[in-house]
Amino acid sequence: MLALIERSHAYVLLYNTETNDLWEYSDCAYYNSRYNDTIKYCVRPRNTSAAIECANEGEKWLFTDLLANNISPGDVLSWSSSIEVADNYAHAFYNRSTVFSADTFLCKCTNNMSFGKHCEYSLFNAFTIEAAIQLQFILKFNKIANHRWAAIVCYETLSCDFGLLCLDWRNICDGEQQCMDGVDEQNCDKLEFNECEENEYRCDLDCMDHSDEPYHNTLVCFTSPADFECDERMGPRTVWSCGDGVQIVPWMRLPYQQIIMTGSDCSNFRNLNYICETSRYVAAWTLPNGMCEFSRNYDDPRFDGTTANMSSMEMCVYLLKCGLTDGFERDCPCGRNTSCYNLMISYCPNPQWIQYPNMGLIRPYVLTYYIAQESYSDKTPAYFVFSGTIQCRGYRAVASTNMNITILSNHVPQYILSPYKDFYFCLNALIEKNTSVSIKYFPVTCWNDSRTFLNHSYNYIDICPNFQQCISAYRINDGDIDCPHGEDEKVEIATSPCAKIQRHRFQCSPLQKTCFPVRVLGTGERCTNKFDQYVYGTGKMINSISCKHRNDDGCRFLKTYVEESSKKEKNVSSIVHSIETIPHRFYCDSHWDVYPPTDEKTEFCQEWTCRKQWFRCKTHQCIPLKYVCDGEWDCSDASDEQAIFSYKNVLDINQDIQNLSNIIEKNCKKPYLKQPYSNFCNISNEYPCLLANVTNPLDIKRNRPCINLALIGDGVYDCYGGLDERNTATGCQKRMKGFDFPCENRQYCIPLTTLCTRHCPNNEDASLCFHNRKNDACNGFDDANRNSRIRIQVADFPSGENTLGSVVQYYDVNDINMNLIPRYRQVFHEMPSDFGFDHNLTQVPILAVL
Template sequence: MFLAEWFGTQCQYSFFQSNKTATFDDVIMSQFKRKTRLKNKDVLNDPLLSTCYVGLRCHSMICLDWRQICDGSINCEHGEDEPDECVLLETNECKNDEHRCRSGMCIPRTFLVDFSVDCMDLSDETETYNSWPVESACSAIPMLICDFRLCDMGYFSCEDGQCIHLSSRDHESSCRNLRDVLLRQSLLTSTQNGSKRSNNINSECRHLMLCLSQKNTLYLDPSACLKCECTEQTVDARRYLQYFRKHCPSSFLFQNEADFLHPFVQSLYHNTPEYSSEWWLPTHFCYNQSQCPTFPITGSPLIDGLICIENNQIKHSLRVYGDFELLFSACSSPHTSTLADDSRLFYCDRSMKFISKYRLSDNSVDCFYKEDEFVNVTFMSTLNLTYHFKSKATDQWFARPLIGGGICEDYSDTLYIGGCKTASDIGCQFLRGLYTPPVYYVFQENCNGILKIRNYTVGDETDETNCEEWRWPQNRPRDGYWDDINGEDELNCPNTIYSYITHKSFNCSVSEHYCMRKSGVVECLSKERAGDNITNCVGTTDERTRSCAFLYPLHPFECANFDCIPLFALCDGHRDCPGDDDELICPEYYRCEYPDFTCNKGNVCIGRTRQCDGIIDCQPNGEDELFCDLASRRITQFSLDKIEEYPRVIDSSDLMITTTTLHSFASLPVNVLLKSESFNPTEAWFCNRGIIIKTRSL
């Protein structure tokens, strides 16, 4: 349906567009496409580009996003954003036919693992349970998931669905709408103006502390950066210690970009010989005890009536940036007898924090000392955790979105018939806990390329043992799957992508596979060295029968530490493998605007949905299909992958995995352009994720 030029009760409104035949979808996509990359000065000169939750006003560094209310992290000086009512999210219980999200939200159990995100914390789907690799594209894409997405503990909400580690200075970890710049600038401005609780430090001391982060200095005074001699790289020079000793007071409060809990938590520095070895780091973190009566670490009153804990007491326990926020989350749920008597809650004794019992053993740390992930098995058995999966032979519990890939030591989470590829598959019903299979293994699943029987073997044989004896006809179709242990059956096969990349792109002989080394260089590996139980190639591409590609088809790329990750995590600018293996294979792939995929060293950009789609879009070398054969599955004569309940509940053609949906939006053509003469580029950000309209006087 096309839009009229003017609308409203008196035709007083109109969209910013030049094409009168545009649809509303065109208008939305046009505005989001106009969101060009902002500059720091854009948001600093116009704070209204950031939205505010007007239902709560308090002393905080910037106005709060609605996602920061009841998120377990105290952002207001007196804790107004974490009122007592927030505990209702922890005590909430769902009905028998519902599933409880990590956040406490209830959804119908049939919505669990249905390839469409329904929980606001994204915890109902396997692909998004632990991370969402395409979140940074939220600012440029009109997706509902971006509008309601909640951030996990330790992450900063960019107010549009993107969540970042605030302390990170990596380029990829900045808010695309630069909301974090507003916060950092506010922190430094409060330091520049002097805290009401601290003795004002002189300009020399303040300048020295600001120079420790050149990035921060740019927010306030671009010219000041040129005057900085002491930086993060030269901070340990002795002459700067002497400067610190000369100009800074014996104790003072100073805030930098890492103090994301300010003003509730403040950083204290000491200018004394005792702390001279790392003078640039805060010696203590201080808080108001009246707002946090119980805290897991003992402190002392050192300045302005604040209780301060020594940095040395906690810095070795801080594994990641979010742990600092996790430590102080104990302040949002102080111990009371009422909470202690509530059977719906679990008390982390050492961390001094109440959480829902359903947060236990869910692969998400909620207590600073991890009591929630290391719970006594006898105690776990008494809780009746209906939203968890209990392994058959071991005392293990897992959140249901995590099972199905062999996460249990006895692999009992894989003992079901068929797969889970559409929401109506019986395999998906098993993952939801709605179906218990009468048998776990049938004949047709022998040698189908998916290891089904592991711990329940006979004579060390499984359903995938000795499959090389089941010889296929010589004229069988080449499917990309290594039927031979050394992959010889996929070499020199005309009209296959793997053969093209191997023999054309990398010039390997008919008896060699392409093999990427840890150095990032692609070489050729003889077939005699493939399948010899020695890993030679990145991703374990030469040892298919014992790698992630064989054990976990949905996560076929194997990191050097044996972690398994999906193919869409390759070359996305995010470090998914601890050794950076997933980004090592694409050292020049960051020249296109994310989430696009880069071809030919940045000369061509294609949509991410065209990666691993079976078509070579990156000519002539086919980078977009590199490693995609890891996901290939054997063509079987009898397949149970499509066993579904009858009648069908959901048409599989209507189902799209969240990441696929996001990428498809990103590649939509936009033919409607906004009027450049009446539309300032920064105005596209003004309504956050809303649509700008213009009005006329009547």
């Protein structure tokens, strides 16, 4: 069932129930997901005849009886039958002269969980479709349990020989032939070489690949009912589709490979279908439908460990599966610390050529064979054999098993990792090349002498002449490798191949004429000047710019950034400034809201006006009065804490604040008189801390642990670890430094959360960790030992918008009473990816340990 719901009290509204054999789907319900999708869940056509009576204890009501009892259409609608049936009855109800058959009836679904035209459907442990679908996705969090009752999702509109694993709709026109004879790639040139009008945007793949959007994938499609983001999403050609919107790295398509050990399986285990025994990560057994069983000692009814009901080949494959899984199935006669080799030698017709699975899987024309072995620590097939036909440029490649066209062992790793498996087939020297005019194959000229539907010439450059398919010149230097050897991304030409659409493609520089769609930006350093990673080389990272809706500030900026990239003259400062625009109230408030933190520069804040009853720092920043002497530096120069003692004219500058002198006396002088090292320092004009730039900071007799208060926030590290510049220096993640520890080699930085568990290359953080072990106070750095950093997020939802904006406030836990002290704030235009977010609590402050 596909899916969408409309919740109406406790009954189900079912649509499209009056169908015929030409319909691709019927019996649809609609669901409004939290991702603002309206998802339609329908039933595909089935060969079984439709029920003619009422199922699941449903009551049959003739129209004549309904009218006689004066039952209203509203009552009928609440019976969870169907919209069309209720509509037909409403027509008869309000037009009593309507003629209808005497046996016309509808069903009243009396079971709270049943619904449908004939009450033939039942909800899954729920009373509404909405609840049933939500429960279904909740259950998917247990991937293995879900796998037991799930099914392989197939695209059935195109009928072809696809081997064992059915097509995903994303396989159509993806550049790889998943059907024999290349049926799934037939006529795809009409998309590939299509030319757009001046006012149109050229997509890579019908824009279902989000080539017109910046790259972001925050949804877990396996457990999220999101239609556009998942069900209708395509990935780039370099990934393998799991069929539900999730993509995995291509080498994980072959779960047995041991060349690259990183990567993960599909959440729905589609990459394991029909070869479950070959997984490196999880023990499993292939069921008759291709799905996997994950419970060891599973009893497969097809096998009982004897040859009574099996042919020699079936017994051979059974023993191979036992060997691959260490005797996973209950009746396996070997595999549990016993080799299957001798039994395989006895039963297998040819122990050196054991075909498994029995049909093509990674491609319909690629068959895999195993050898009888003592053990299978490496579950990679011994042979990959070509048998079938596909389309190539100028001919159709033909191979059969008796031709013994096998990938040689020294090429197996390269073949396994390559996403261009058709390329190996087309260029194999042993294949037959069928050039008959009566069959279809890709033309040698790639239609270079043809015209498009709009009468444009094909934009074609023969950049990869040995490739089996034709690619448009728009793919040259677009950030994605299309040719098997990457020739399309190594082109140096005077004229940009995407000149016609350059305003929609990002150009790195006049010397590096690239044609990147916006989704490529921020995904890797392809530009030599790094402009695809950072806005014109500034500290602003492209992937930090939020673009969710076309009218977002971030989306408008990215559009401008792309359009301006190919212009000879561009106003760089204006473009950079446009993305650094923040709300007026965020300036000079002591929090970094942009990076670099130009919003907090002292020279910009000189004339800033503070709100009433807010405290003006010596730096002219403005903070709430309650933050003064609360134990946490808010002002860049600490003039709200220790440095308030050297803040001349503090009362005059803050004369609007009543009783400020009493606040300073009570909250500042008394607490700070007992600071660590206060016996060494003059608290009225000095700040106690271990010194930087000395051989041994711990030798406080030689290196008096005091600095002048005026040195705080001056941009120079005077305290060990830059403690005096905690609110002016940059930390490990391009935000306010805080208590992060900067190593002498500035390529390294230790976040507060990993202090004394990670170390600098030269071990200059040893003094800090010594103090932590000794439990000595060292002013501030003892916070690294006893304080936990915490952040609270308040999610703001602007009226009339769907965009999630959020402000994350960071706190320290100051003492054993768990008092929260505000540290600094960060502004996000979307939910931070590492933040623990509960979708059910979006209106409530959320607490999470950093």
